[in-house]
Amino acid sequence: MLFDIEINGQQVSAKRGETIMEVLDRVGVKVPTLCYMPGFSPTGGCRMCIVEVDGIDSLVPACSHPVEEWMKIKTHSPRVLKARKTLVELLLASHPDDCLYCDRNGTCELQDLAAELNIRERNYRTKRQNVQVDRACSSIERNPAKCILCGHCIRVCDEVMGVSxxxxxxxxxxxxxxxxxxxGLNFSGCVKCGQCIMACPTAALTEKPGLQTVIEALNNPELYTIIQFSPTVAASIAEEFNLKASKDIPNLVRTAFKDMGFRQAFDVSMASDLVIMEAAAEFNERFGSKERLPLFTSSCPSWVKYIEDQRPRYISHLSSTRSPQQMMGRIIKSYITSSAGQKSENVFVVSVMPCTSKKHEAELDRQKETKSKYVDAVITTRELVKLIKILGIDFKTLEPEPTDTAFSMRSSAGMLFGISGGSLEGLLRTVYFNMTSQEMSPIKINDLRGLKNRKEARVKIGKQFLNVVAVNGLANAKALLDDIEAGRCDYQIVEVMACPFGCINGGGQLIDSDEKKLKTRMKALYDVDDEEMIKVAHKNPIITDIYEKFLSKPNSERNRQFLHTERIKAEET
Amino acid sequence: MHMEEIVEKILPRYTPEKKDGLIPILQEVQKEQGYLTEEAVEKIGKYLNLPVNKIYGVAAFYDQFRFRRAGHFHVQICHGTTCHLFGASTYLNEIEKQLKIKAGSTSRDRRFSLEIVNCLGACNQAPVLKVNDTYYPMVTPDDLTRIIRTIKEKTE
Structure with missing residues (x-):
């Protein structure tokens, strides 16, 4: 039912059941909020969105108060502004005064709010809390001193990731x-996805800093630094530095890496192609023997950690392939290193990922004998932006450098790993070829595309049908596992990306990622798939070359040692 | 009794589907063990299919739940409104000083532990102090000195 209400003296139509906040959003009146999360039920905890309603004595929170027909609302009256200002002042009372040195300087919502409300002095002080920064985790740092108790992190961890x-x-x-x-986080079942960092309005949650080691490595003349980057990184860099989509952004980013002092730069999609080759061979073997199905993809380290920690009975279902990052690290530290005439101990591999979990993964996955890492340092997209700024790289004057190394060649199937459903689509293309010796046609699987949490598809391969599903958000994966366990569904391949919508929205991405930006990032990757000549992993000439010269048949003993991993089985409790 | 036995004895009396059994379970476990161990919380979580962190969050909300072993003498001081008006804060400070422990902790030698409770339900007897199962109503400063001296002597 529609009716009129009055907002700041203007007539506005509202629907029964809407909250004041929803009406304000629609008509474009902005009220600040710290705890409101679109898509979640409101908590009304921060009180920042309070408004004055004629006939109600106290100020009401817009986010949780429903509109009613008689309402006359004032959103920025002197009384409201004064109350809001006091609220922010009280939050600041226990907040450290170190904005200039803070990781979120410039992207902090509390800082923005203090500026918006024109707070110019400290009116309240409290005793400094004696809190410890949790630095033990290899991906995420937690500094409770900067926490404003908005509860975003808890809700994301509970409702989106289902990890709590x-x-x-x-x-x-x-x-x-x-x-x-x-x-601390290390003992809490945390899967290191970093979604809490994305949700945190302040710097209470940040990634484990990895920039300093990268800068030191770049300045160490004895080290041969190689960088690998995820294709989603290029799209985010374009966003951050306002680069036009028409420019050849991956190659522009590659030039930037060269200017920073990296000797070689690789798109990690090449390793994604390898993952596809190995996982497809693995699937065909399992499908033939009808064992350990459904096959779970293993490219997302948070998902792998979730299974290892919380659902150990499914460990055997995980594909044993390493993630693209680790495969690339292995290829770089062996094949590429020797073809560049370097010793592997002098090579320093940096990877840029839209992910915090990869930091954890790189730390764990080490060479057995020497305990040396395959990937020496992992930085997030956010950290790359910082590095670009620190080193004074100016994108306006850069010219895209044509791909100079053969290894930059990748199929667009490998590019799709960044989107939920993408790696499954890429995998199916090769599975199809392996089973029928023909290319899939049409090559697109539309059922696996789009911003849905659970995407199912039924694919006809020869005379057989494959039921596959791509899930994003661990809470949805949890529900899927329950369905599988109860026998409510039957799939042959299951792809899981821990973060909602996949790596394009990873925990290492730029902070203010809204749905529009996600769609742009997604489109950027699908566009490449449309234009690319090589759309399937098994047609990538470099992959064929590596298999001929360096590896043996996909999923063979030699490759298993090299590209696959043994899953650590957590003790069942 | 061993922790596992305690928890296993208590859990079957509750249905795992009903999450509202959580607090009674925690209370029973604490009554048997004296405090909530990590292992117990994990077992309860597995039984009720609740994340361990959630259970800890719930338990940490209430003053009645302890996560450390209580001392030989467990001192509870009421800090409800009436007891507060009758000087509970001053008493608390004095106990902390005398027993050399902070509220909510246990002394290293496990002789004493001190806990603030919200209301013992005897406001007409304020200020109220409870040591193990003995209540001390209308405590005066002299009473307090005597009580502390006694529990100190008894554990020496």
């Missing part, structure tokens, strides 16, 4: 966000 690694501990003014028995 953190929760509110204590009560009233003593409450804080913490982990069980204060043991």
């Amino acid at each position: 690694a953190i929760d509110v501990i204590g009560r009233g003014s003593d409450s804080r966000i913490g982990t069980t028995y204060n043991k």
Whole structure:
């Protein structure tokens, strides 16, 4: 039912059941908020969105208060502004004054709010809390001193990821966000996805910094630094530096890497092609023997960690292939290193990923004998932006450099790994070829595209049908596992990306990622797929070359040692 | 009794589908063990299909749940409104000083532990102190000195 209400003296139509906030959003009146999350039920916790309603004595929170016909609302009256200002001042009272040195300087919502409300002095002070920064985790740092208790991280961890690694501990003014028995993230079942960092309005949650080691390596003349980057990174860099989509952005980014001092730069999609080749061979073997099906993809380290920690009975279902990052690291440290005439101990591999979990993965996956890492440092897209700024790279004057190394060649199937459903699509193209010796036609699988959380497809291969599903958001994966366990569905391949919509929205991406930006990033990758000549991994000449010269048949013993991993089985409790 | 036995004895009395059994379970476990161990919380989580962090979050909300072993003498001081008006804060400070422990902790030698409770339900008897199962109503400063001296002597 539609009716009119009055907002700041103007008549606006509203629907029954809408909250004040939804009406304000629609008519373009902006009220600040710290705890409101679109798509989640409101909590009304931060009180920043309070508005004045005639006839109600106290100020009401717009995010959780439904509109009613008689309402006359003032969103920026002196009373409201004064109350809002006081609220922010009270939040600042226990917040450290180190904005200039803060990781989120410039992207902090609290800082923005203090500026918007024109706060110019500290009116309240509290005793400094004695808090410890949780630095033990290899992906995520948690600094409770900067926490404003908005609860975003908890809700994302609960409702989107289904992990519940953190929760509110204590009560009233003593409450804080913490982990069980204060043991820190490492012991809390955290899967290192970093979605909490994306949700955090301040710098209470940040990635484990990796920039300094990269800068040191670049300045070390004895080291031969090689960088590998995820294709989603290029799209985000274009976004951050306002580069036109018409420019050849991957090659522009490649030039930037050269200017920074990296000796070689590789698109990690090449390794994604390898993953496809190996996983397809693995699937065909399992499909033939009807064992360990459905096959779970293993490119997302958060998903792998989730299975290892919480659903160990499915470990054998995971594909044993390493993730693209680790495969690339292995190829670089062996094949590419020797063809460049370098010793592997002098090679320093950096990878840029839209992901915090990859930091954790690189730390764990080491060579057995020497314990040396395959990937020496992992930085997130955010950190790459910082590095570009630190080193004064100016994209306006850069010219895209034509691809100079053969290894930059990749099929567009490998490019699709960044989007939920993409790696499954790429994998199916090769599975189809392996089973029928023909190319799939049409090559696009539209059912696996788009911003849905669970995308199912039924693919006809020869005379057989494959039921496949791509899921994003671990909470949805959890529901899927429950369905599989209860026998409610039957799939042959399951692709899971821990982050909602896949790596384009990874925990290492730029902070303000809204749906429009995600769509742009997604389109950028699908566009490449449309234009690319080589759309399937098995047609990539470099892959064929590597298999001939260096590896043996996909999923063979030699490759298993080289490109596959043994899953660590957590003790079943 | 061993922790596992305790938890296994208590859990079957509750249905795993009903999450509202959580607090009674925690209370029973604490009653048996004296405090909530990590292992117990994990077992409860597995039984009720609840994340361990959620259970810890719930338990940490209430003052009644402890995560450390209580001392030989467990001192509870009421800090409800009436007891507060009757000087509970001053008493608390004095106990902390005398026993050399902070509220919510246990002394290293496990002789004493101190806990603030919200209301013991005896406001007409304020200020109220409870040591193990003994209540001390209308405590005066002299009473306090005597109580502390006694528990100190008894554990020496």
